[in-house]
Amino acid sequence: LPVRVYKNEEIASKKVAQKIADLIRRKMQAGEKTVLGLATGATPVRVYQELIRLHKEEELSFDNVITFNLDEYYPMQPEASQSYVRFMDENLFNHINIRRENIHIPDGTLEKEDIAQYCLNYEKKITKAGGLDLQLLGIGRTGHIGFNEPGSAPNSGTRLVTLDDLTRRDASRDFGGKENVPTKAITMGIGTIFKAHEIVLMAWSRKKAPIIKKAVEGEISGEVPATYLQLTDNVEFVLDKAAASELT
């Protein structure tokens, strides 16, 4: 499993942003669109900051970029402060020249009975766009990627899932208490993520070291969904020293 370790989060994030920028420019030159799978949370924030800088200072254009976010809480109103719609707007989309119609984030406002069809359609849209060129991932302390919690099937698609208790505890600060964290989310599946041409999983800080050890060196199992990434060779782990500190 290719693991790259950088001195700190800032340097690592710049590397990832540069990789994305190179991809966008290469595809643009070939007259093609770039399809990015994006993540929210603390981990990718500096990557997005660097992409914004590249847009403002180095003419990186997002005119030919299509994005699909991994997940959204359910239920969730887009204008709520914890929504991933809001997160993406504030941390990236409001600061670059992406077309609104090219942005896709799972809809947290659906009626329950409409979710299954919506999820199938989300998959179809990814396929129709040509598939994900590059998927960015963080990792939760449960070993989740997207919100594919322990027990997720390796061939799972986009669907409604129940969040793990630890995931809700980790989100409790954003919601002012665990009891306010939604119990569910809509997430791309492991199978959806696997179809990406390239996958980059990032992790920073000591807090992530134990789960990174399991993900990289542990037995492949649904108990730690990130271990499924050991089965593909188009994944790269990008870590800071602290997150890599338990690797042998």
Ligand code: F6R
């Ligand atoms: C977010 C997502 C999650 C996070 C993970 C880590 O879209 O899919 O898997 O990547 O929970 O969260 P942070 O980065 O906040 O530690």
